[in-house]
Amino acid sequence: MLAVLFSCNSNDKKKEPEMKEPKLKEENVTYAAGDINMNGFIVYDENIEGPRPAVIVVPEWWGLNDYAKKRARDLAGLGYIAMAMDMYGNGQQADNPDSAMKLAGPFYQDPGLAKPRFEAAMSKLKSYSQTDATRMGAIGYCFGGAQVINMAKMGEDLKGVVSFHGNLNVVPANKDLLKAAILVCHGDADPMVPQTETDLFKKQMDSIGAKYVFKPYEGALHAFTNPAADEVKKKFPDLPVAYNAAADTASWKDMKDFFDRIFK
Structure with a gap:
């Protein structure tokens, strides 16, 4: 009798769903922003069925490079469809601060330049059946962090944006x-984003009742999420950049928690 009961109880147990390792599908894509040819990198998990939240990655001032693509892969591993976008056009990249500033400078002088390029990337991402167009977000690093905040302030239809340094x-x-x-994921030792700037940001956000979270990371300098920052510092000693593993880990977790909330 005990054997029969044990057998029945065993059969009644529900099997836990089997968790599959992500099977990432990667695509290098082209699209247009007006008369400008743009490159992009789209990645998603083929083991997930149906639409899912979508996240655009805006690169650092270096342009669409391997680091931006890595972050897109990281997002796809979390279950999103992600696109590392090309802000400069034609896949342009910089390999030194002077050329990077020549590429990035016009977007600081005229922030509206980024809007049609960002919207072109959004349209490309929306064309994928894996994209839930009602749940879109963006993340950006350094220059890209400024751009995603700008896009939010300009009224882009996004659930949320995350700026890293x-x-x-x-x-x-x-x-x-x-x-x-x-x-905002901010290194509190970053001289490129000083306290006067962070104080003004908070004041402006509070004055309009904005939904925002400001997260400082102790001792973190500019580019704290990028392991390549230390090599960049060796090549260009005047740049106040450094990788900070603790801040990188903490800020990525903060981003995950943020997206979990806004994409519900």
């Missing part, structure tokens, strides 16, 4: 335009 006040805050929640 990006500038904060290129575009004024406007309560009539801002729809997205904002997470």
